[in-house]
Amino acid sequence: MKQTDTALESTAEGSDAGRHRTAWVLGLACAAQFMVVLDVSVVNVALPSIRTALHFAPVDLPWVVNAYGLAFAGLLLLGGRLADVLGHRRAFVGGLALFSVASLAGGLAVSPGALVAARAVQGAGAALVAPATLTVLTGTFPEGPVRTRALAVWTAVGVAGGAAGNLIGGALTEYLSWRWILLVNVPIGAAGVLLAVRLLPGGRDGAARPSLDIPGAALATTAIAAVTYGLAQAESRGWSDPMTAGVTAGGLLALAGFLWVEARLARAPLVPLRLFRIRSVGVGNLILLLTGACLIPMWYFLSLYMQQVLRYGPLRTAAGFLPHTLVTMAVGARLAPGLMRHAGPRALIISSAVVSAAGFWWQSRISPGSGYVDGVLGPALVISVGTGLLLTPITTAVTNGVAPPDAGAASGLMNTTKQVGGALGLAALSTVAATDVPGVQALTAGYARAFLVIAVVLTAVAVVSLALPRHRDEGR
Structure with a gap:
């Protein structure tokens, strides 16, 4: 009998063998998510070494970072829908294999063009893997405390991947070579592919295979890539620059076209607009x-x-x-699921957003005379408790109530929303923090302004969260 993508769900709370198998599935999904999030930031510390080794021009060096980010953000919606069209195992295995091969090519690159191209292909593979990891979990663990615990671990590992990029990249660059920040993905990716073939069900659930919305995919990819590129250029070129303004305007026009196609033309929309009728999905993505x-x-x-x-x-x-990494992981994985059972996602999002805002307000009090303890560690503890409790209920909110045929689209939308939010925030906050006055005093004041704006936005998150439906993660 052919296995389906929901076959594991029946064993999530069943026999010892079933629990053992689902534990491996959780570990596999978390490891893959860690890899793709890690590679967003792992190259940052290595950029000076890469520039020297491959003779990058200063103006071209940021593309080592941007090529990955643009491909990742631009293709996430398509990657999420491909998980529904191809099946979760095919999407996961294909994306991880592409990511690993591109990592090998990047690690062996001998020219700037080869490295930038490899990073773009890496981003494309990551865009297929990231939504597939979430879809694998939502297809394996039924709604309720079991899924909440799995999502808490997945969320904490994703946070760790983002935070660990600089540490791992710095260590590998200093003690081995910059090439190992990419080559290290190859054996890990190969092991992940073998485990996925063995652990994940290979069929579909018997429903008709949805068609792929090619026009929607093209418009969404164009819109997200263009807007992200425009925002990335705005800090250095300014909004008055014709290229920045033109590319951004083109991206917004493509976004309007995408919404029109999804609403009027697409038989199987890349992002079914009916998802936004689910209040937790619409408000949760905002x-x-x-x-x-x-x-x-x-x-x-x-x-x-x-x-x-x-x-x-x-x-x-x-x-x-x-401290940010360890506290966020500990709080997110261990405390958030239990608190959600008692308070529900909405109450936890509101309270944790307020705690996070308080931490960033403290962070905004930095001065040139601040040391690590009062300038970083103290605020970090408050921020990390808040964010550790914040991310799991948000993830639960945007995935609850979604039908299995739309699970990939919902997870792709969630990942895209997060990445686009980060790009928007970085562009806006870079402008807030910018200063033409030299010196440590001016730099510190700029960073303090950015942290204060973050505190204000997180306070707004608490207010917006009041629109979420009341829901309690009932025990089973």
Whole structure:
């Protein structure tokens, strides 16, 4: 009898063998998510070494980062829908294989063009893997406390991947070579492919295979890539630059065209607009957009603060983020599921957003005389408790109530919302933090302004969360 994508669900709380199998599935999904999130930031510390080794021009060096980010953000919606069309195992295995082969090519690159191309293909593979990891979990674990615990672990591991990028990249670059920040993915990816073939069901659930919305995919990819590119260029070129304004306007026009196609023309929409009729999905994605605009830029500004104001080196800066990583993982994986059972996702999102806002307000009090303890560690503890409790209920909100045929589209939408929120937030906050006055005093004041704006936005998240439906994650 042919296995289906929901076959594991029946064993999620069944026999010892079933629990053992689902534990492996959870580990596999988390490891893949860790890899794709890690590679967003892992190259940052290695950029000076890459520039010297491959003779990058200064203007071209940011594309080592941007090529991955643009492909990742631009193809996430398509990747999510492909998980529904192809089946979760095919999408997961294909994306992970593509990511691993591109990592090998990047690690062996001998020219700037080859490395940038490899990073773009890596991003395409990541865009297929990231929504597939979430779809695998929602197809394996039924709604309720079991799924909540799985999503809590998945969310915590994703946070760890983002935070660990600088630490791992710095260590590999300093003790081995910059090439190993990419080559290390190859054996891990190969092991993941073998495990996925063995663990994940290979068929579909018997429903008719949905067609792929090619026009919608093209418009969505164009819109997200163009807007992201425009935002990335705005800081250096300014909004008055014709290329920045033109590309951004073109992206917004493509976005309008995408919405029209999805609503009027597509037989099987890339993002079914009916998803937004589910209040938790619509409001939850707005909350996720605002949260991504706060939390993703946090790493950027704190990294600059530690290196430019506290004068830390790359490895010491990376180590300075350990409290954020460890506390967020511990709180998110261990406390959030239990609190959700007692309070429900809405109450937990509201309260944790307020706690996070308080932490960023404290972070905004930094001065040139601040040290690590009062300038980073103290605020980090408050911020990490808040964000650790915030991310799991948001993830639960945007996936609850979604029918299995739309699971991939919903997870692709969630990942896209987070990435686009981060790009919007970084562009806006970079403008807020910018200063033409040299010196540590001006730099610190700029970072303080950015952190204060983050505190205000997270307060707005608490207010918007009042629109979420009341729901309690009932025990089973």
